[in-house]
Amino acid sequence: MVDVILLTAKLAAVSTVLLLLLGTPLAWWLAHSRAWIKEGVAAVVALPLVLPPTVLGFYLLVAMAPDGPIQTVFGPLGLKPLAFTFSGLVVGSVVFSLPFVVNPIRNAFEAAGERPLEAAATLRAAPLDAFFTVALPLASPGLLTGAILGFAHTVGEFGVVLMIGGNIPGETKVLSMAILDYVETLQWAEAHALSALMLGFSFCVILTMTLIEKRLRRRLR
């Protein structure tokens, strides 16, 4: 049971780091761009909020097949097929959790507005410098919210994992799959233990997030 929890934590941690690296620039672009396709891109990012995980999982499974588009493009560069691997789950989690990370960060960038950056520019800060010393600290509540939500959402992921994981111990058998195994074999005690853990974890995540956000907002004001 411990190995399942560790694997789940590892998946969530790796996915969260990638989500922040990908999601922050994307959120910045969404907050500041005037391109006409902006809201279209935002809608694509938000799709996992409404799509059934089975739809996403089905597309990912087809896309990851040895003769699918991902392998066709990246296979010649040495990429191994992604289905049934930890890396495959990371890819799925990043897609699935993207809106949970991008949206809070975008909102934070938008709330900070252009003026602090204009002020930084008049003090001769280079744009990149201003981004790291002004924009990012101002958006820190959003970044934190995004990170926590992305992590928690990946921990709780089930449908996509079910579709592309293959339930391999130590590789793709994460918490939600282990719970399914226990429930389907009527091992209530084990199912209860893991489920209670998830319940407690989720509660703590939401509570912590609310408290941290409150404190940060107060400090920034």
Place this chain on the structure above:
Amino acid sequence: MRFPKVAVLAAVSVLLTPGLARAGETLVAVAANYTAPVKEIAAAFERKTGDTVKFAFGSTGQLYTQITQGAPFEAFFAADDERPIQAEKDGFGVPGSTFTYAVGTLVLWSAKPGVVDAKGEVLKTGGFNKLAIANPKGAPYGTAAVETLKALGLYGALEAKLVQGNNISQAHQFVATGNAELGFVALSQVALDPSGSRWVVPRELYAPIYQDVVLLKTGAANPVASAFLAFQKSPEALAVLEKYGYGVRK
């Protein structure tokens, strides 16, 4: 908007009296391997009686868990002979109603021609990426696949290549999409599909997959449920079973 009270009452009373002067209906839970044949058998049954059969498909374990939690299924077509008996013991099944409706056949299958040879030697050479099986915890065909690998002395060597579908349908889907090059599936899933390559696993390599059906207490009062179960033994049904590669218990 306001409706006249009479109209509302009339509408409600129509909604509350299902089946009034209509043909009967039954909802049965079916293990995934039996999906295609049971639909055909039900179509023949519906033509004959005018009654309707509705299905809930899943793995045997998943369906049984749902039954223990009050699912409204009236009969349970399992892929093993343990859970229907268990259902009788635990008070969900009608005592004495269990019988074997089919004997399952395990097959090693690849969506690509020429991958699986006629003797299953490909398992020994190991020249494939992944081997899909159904989850042995909830799906009897998964258990049979593991038994086969153990009987061949290959389980230890191939364990790292195993990927599990939640039920036999998902195992089949992993192979059909090409994500797994090989997989142990039910013969019924590929019996009518000449594509790919296959090895029908000899029956001495795994314990017989006796597939039992049980009438559930929820369906005890529904003549359609009992009639559909009895129909499984009709010549029409047996012809369908044979077509899909099932055996009959002797």
